[in-house]
Amino acid sequence: MTGVVWLLRRLVASVAIIFAVVTLVFILIHVAPGDPCVGSDESARDPAMCPLLIRQFGLDQPLYVQYGRYLLQLLQGNLGYSFSLHRPVRDALAETIPFTLQLAGVALLIDFLVGLWLGIYQALRVNRLPDVVLSNVTLFAYSLPTFWLALVLLLLFAEKVKLFPLGGPSDPVLCPLIDSAYCVADRIWHLVLPALTLGLVGAAGTARFQRAAMLEVAQQDFVRTARAKGLSERRVVLRHQLRNALLSFITRFGLTLPFLLTGAVLIETIFAWPGMGRLAVDAILTRDHALVTATGLIASTVVVSGNFLADILIGIADPRVRVAADGTGSPLPA
Amino acid sequence: MLSAMPRRLRLPFSILVAALVAGAPSACERRGGCTGSYCGTLIDAAVGEPGTLLPTSTEEIVARDIEEQLFLKLADVGMSTNTVGDEDFQPLLAQRWEWDGPLTLVFHLDPRARWQDGQRVTATDVAFTFDAYNDSAVASPYRPQLKRIASVTPRDSLTAVFRFRERYPEMFYDAVYHMRILPAHLLRPVPRDQWKTAPFGRAPVGDGPYRFVRWQAAQSIELVADSTFFLGRPRLRRLIWRFTPDLGVAISQVVADQADIREQVVTPENLERLRAAPQIALYPYRGNVYTFLSFNQRANGDTAKPNPIFADREIRRALSMAVDRASLVRSRLGELGKVPPGPMSSLLWIWDPEIRQLPFDTAQASSILNARGWRDHDGDGIRDRAGQPLAFHILVPTTSVLRKQYARLLQEEYRAIGVRVDIDEVENSVVGQRVGTGHYDTAILSRANDPSPSSGIAQTWTRAGFGGSNFGRYANPEFDRLVDRAIAATSPDDARRLWRSAMDLINADAPAVFLYSLENMAAIHSRVDNVQLRPDSWAALLRGWRIPSSGLIDRDRVER
Numbered sequence A: 001m002t003g004v005v006w007l008l009r010r011l012v013a014s015v016a017i018i019f020a021v022v023t024l025v026f027i028l029i030h031v032a033p034g035d036p037c038v039g040s041d042e043s044a045r046d047p048a049m050c051p052l053l054i055r056q057f058g059l060d061q062p063l064y065v066q067y068g069r070y071l072l073q074l075l076q077g078n079l080g081y082s083f084s085l086h087r088p089v090r091d092a093l094a095e096t097i098p099f100t101l102q103l104a105g106v107a108l109l110i111d112f113l114v115g116l117w118l119g120i121y122q123a124l125r126v127n128r129l130p131d132v133v134l135s136n137v138t139l140f141a142y143s144l145p146t147f148w149l150a151l152v153l154l155l156l157f158a159e160k161v162k163l164f165p166l167g168g169p170s171d172p173v174l175c176p177l178i179d180s181a182y183c184v185a186d187r188i189w190h191l192v193l194p195a196l197t198l199g200l201v202g203a204a205g206t207a208r209f210q211r212a213a214m215l216e217v218a219q220q221d222f223v224r225t226a227r228a229k230g231l232s233e234r235r236v237v238l239r240h241q242l243r244n245a246l247l248s249f250i251t252r253f254g255l256t257l258p259f260l261l262t263g264a265v266l267i268e269t270i271f272a273w274p275g276m277g278r279l280a281v282d283a284i285l286t287r288d289h290a291l292v293t294a295t296g297l298i299a300s301t302v303v304v305s306g307n308f309l310a311d312i313l314i315g316i317a318d319p320r321v322r323v324a325a326d327g328t329g330s331p332l333p334a
Numbered sequence B: 001m002l003s004a005m006p007r008r009l010r011l012p013f014s015i016l017v018a019a020l021v022a023g024a025p026s027a028c029e030r031r032g033g034c035t036g037s038y039c040g041t042l043i044d045a046a047v048g049e050p051g052t053l054l055p056t057s058t059e060e061i062v063a064r065d066i067e068e069q070l071f072l073k074l075a076d077v078g079m080s081t082n083t084v085g086d087e088d089f090q091p092l093l094a095q096r097w098e099w100d101g102p103l104t105l106v107f108h109l110d111p112r113a114r115w116q117d118g119q120r121v122t123a124t125d126v127a128f129t130f131d132a133y134n135d136s137a138v139a140s141p142y143r144p145q146l147k148r149i150a151s152v153t154p155r156d157s158l159t160a161v162f163r164f165r166e167r168y169p170e171m172f173y174d175a176v177y178h179m180r181i182l183p184a185h186l187l188r189p190v191p192r193d194q195w196k197t198a199p200f201g202r203a204p205v206g207d208g209p210y211r212f213v214r215w216q217a218a219q220s221i222e223l224v225a226d227s228t229f230f231l232g233r234p235r236l237r238r239l240i241w242r243f244t245p246d247l248g249v250a251i252s253q254v255v256a257d258q259a260d261i262r263e264q265v266v267t268p269e270n271l272e273r274l275r276a277a278p279q280i281a282l283y284p285y286r287g288n289v290y291t292f293l294s295f296n297q298r299a300n301g302d303t304a305k306p307n308p309i310f311a312d313r314e315i316r317r318a319l320s321m322a323v324d325r326a327s328l329v330r331s332r333l334g335e336l337g338k339v340p341p342g343p344m345s346s347l348l349w350i351w352d353p354e355i356r357q358l359p360f361d362t363a364q365a366s367s368i369l370n371a372r373g374w375r376d377h378d379g380d381g382i383r384d385r386a387g388q389p390l391a392f393h394i395l396v397p398t399t400s401v402l403r404k405q406y407a408r409l410l411q412e413e414y415r416a417i418g419v420r421v422d423i424d425e426v427e428n429s430v431v432g433q434r435v436g437t438g439h440y441d442t443a444i445l446s447r448a449n450d451p452s453p454s455s456g457i458a459q460t461w462t463r464a465g466f467g468g469s470n471f472g473r474y475a476n477p478e479f480d481r482l483v484d485r486a487i488a489a490t491s492p493d494d495a496r497r498l499w500r501s502a503m504d505l506i507n508a509d510a511p512a513v514f515l516y517s518l519e520n521m522a523a524i525h526s527r528v529d530n531v532q533l534r535p536d537s538w539a540a541l542l543r544g545w546r547i548p549s550s551g552l553i554d555r556d557r558v559e560r
Helices: A001-030 A047-055 A063-075 A089-124 A129-143 A145-158 A181-218 A221-228 A233-262 A265-268 A274-287 A288-316 A317-324 B007-028 B061-070 B123-135 B172-175 B192-197 B247-253 B268-275 B312-323 B325-332 B361-371 B399-416 B430-436 B453-461 B479-488 B492-509
Strands: B040-047 B094-099 B104-109 B150-156 B159-164 B210-218 B220-225 B236-244 B280-285 B289-295 B300-306 B393-398 B421-425 B442-448 B510-520 B520-525
Touching: A001 A063, A001 A288, A047 B192, A063 A288, A089 A181, A089 A233, A089 A288, A089 B492, A129 A181, A129 B421, A145 A181, A145 A265, A145 B247, A181 A233, A181 A265, A221 A233, A274 A288, B040 B061, B040 B247, B061 B210, B061 B220, B061 B442, B104 B123, B104 B172, B104 B268, B123 B150, B123 B159, B159 B453, B172 B442, B236 B247, B247 B268, B247 B520, B268 B280, B289 B361, B312 B492, B325 B399, B325 B510, B393 B399, B393 B430, B399 B421, B399 B442, B399 B510, B421 B430, B421 B520, B430 B453, B453 B479, B453 B492, B479 B492
Parallel strands: B040 B236, B393 B421, B393 B442
Antiparallel strands: B094 B104, B104 B159, B150 B159, B210 B220, B220 B236, B280 B520, B289 B442, B289 B510
16 A cells, blocks of 8 residues: 555656646746747748747747646647647657667667677676776777767778668668568668667666676675585575665666667767657757757656666666655665 | 577577668569560659648759659740740740730640549639639739739630730740649649648649659658650659658669769869769759848848948958959869859859859958058957947858858958958848848858849848848849849840949949859769750759660569
């Protein structure tokens, strides 16, 4: 019962946070300098046209009227019209979110599988040659700017060696739609460079994080006790050390997930990946109010959900947290 | 290393690696089949994506390129880009035309013309199109260009009658160039104030040489040749615009043979990369964009007051003479730019190197500034007058690397004559807002010309452009009179002479420094044959391009 209360409390708090973010984004984009009528500054403009467009999209109304209207639309599931894309915002998001999920999903998989494994591998060989080498390699990889790595990979593997495609999510001639196994393979082929760029840099960070967590847990009494009981090294590492070190891993997951979904703007731009980050930046540049607010809504929902998910996973992984959350016991052993 | 991994993680890790490795070779396989003369596929590496493909509402260049293939005009300019009379105009939807009195132009439509849903193209469509372009609810950017046409009415199903308000040399051009004829039977049910967001704009039905196939947001737009097109079957079977947000990546796609054309290469660095690609042929053609440093002649933020620096014609002349435009063009653009002899791109027929321009002369610039009291009284290297330094800001959009480079070079040139310049790099929408409301000192702006000098120059440099595109509020009644007379001149020689006088005058007044006019260079795969690039629209003659059967590559043969 107390678990349900905790869940409800978190849900209400989450909705409040999302509402606050949407309100803030709505106000900021409306008061930010910039003219939503400006398309290309190369075209001569008809003085009568801009006021017409502003009236058509209701931008001549006071801010509170626009905001009230927006909230009413939102409650009806209507995210408004994008005046830069000339289409409903919902349609634009429905097309970009799957691409973002694909890229983020694969990047996350690379990040955590490679990072987790490297972290464990290093922790088990602490201060030996493989650990020292991998520590330096991961530090180097972690310090690489992702956009630089993306450009280098693109130049090397796409333009010079021609092993991978130069941007886009699929071959526009052979696979404009994913309608065959061949086109699934084509999509994977197009995903390799952007996902590797995002995933490998992330994996370097995860590996360093995981190594430190494993080493910290290795000093705990219960690990020593497990060894004293005569358990196999494998069982000690996987059942006791790794499980406890996973707490920080899950926290990192909760923080990384939103970044991958909304923060891959540069990668999406360089690899011409039609994801949500690119959509959001274009919307900001064109002062597309409805689209900016909608991407803010999605981003805040993802951030809040990521943290919510991380909290639940931590609760599953560590009963002490559940006890603390229930308010029925001490969160940490005395 | 796999053995060191926990057993539970080994399987998913292996699957991931296998999938990534297997993806590459399988994606390299090609499925082909098409042979013969109609198999070509042309992929354009496009930077930017249209918002809609409804011609009344589009301003983006890429949208206009695509609409060239989907919607026909009544007639179009020829390779000469002449806009006076009807000389060299090419018939499209209109089979022929004649004058019925000085103010009435009659078009006879080609009876073979069909919309791609099978309906005939009729004079009702022409009248409907004119009405739509003029409807304030549609808010078409082309509406000002049609203001001298009083009405368009159908005489019968294949005859459309244009009536003009006045007689002028570009009547025919105005009648045919700005409007693409739209299908009345499909668009009439759509409320006019919803045209900008109408689904038709994302899945258009046209009457042109190509049919719309699909639009994948932020990825590509695909068209396929209409084999029954009444003016002849297009030779290229499929056209794909592949959208890339970054020009460098678009160039890389062409270099790496993953796209067939980049119609503008923009910088000498890109040109060098493309020259090194053996499969690429380069085609120069006249550009339609010029760029200038606009002096705001009104006080920054208050259009009621004169600007303390730029309201003075002599100061503007001095600041113009301080800029070595030829060197700047040579160093930044090379063969991709020219110094414009006034507010024009090389597309315009009034381009004339003999037009009088202010020379590059820093000594004269300095003496003018000295004479106006701007001297370095305090020895800090910056001129001042009554305690005020001679200083101003240059506004420049963050999106244009070239213009940002120019801002820095101008800053250096002005520093050399004792003028302090600060650079404000802001987003394009902020540039638009600030110049539109007069909140700027100077700004590096660009303008695209259509083939006629009339509308663009009048809107940007005469009093008629106040509140519109004449951001710097340059006003000289004599210049306005010359432009009006040039527009109304009945003979090309008179028009040319009057335009030249107008350009002499505006150069002497120096409302801006006319920095560069871009010269276009298209990079096209060398297997493409019969390439013709009309300067105002590279894609206008695409239906005549072809890929000989001997030059077909895998993507040309693909059947779906």
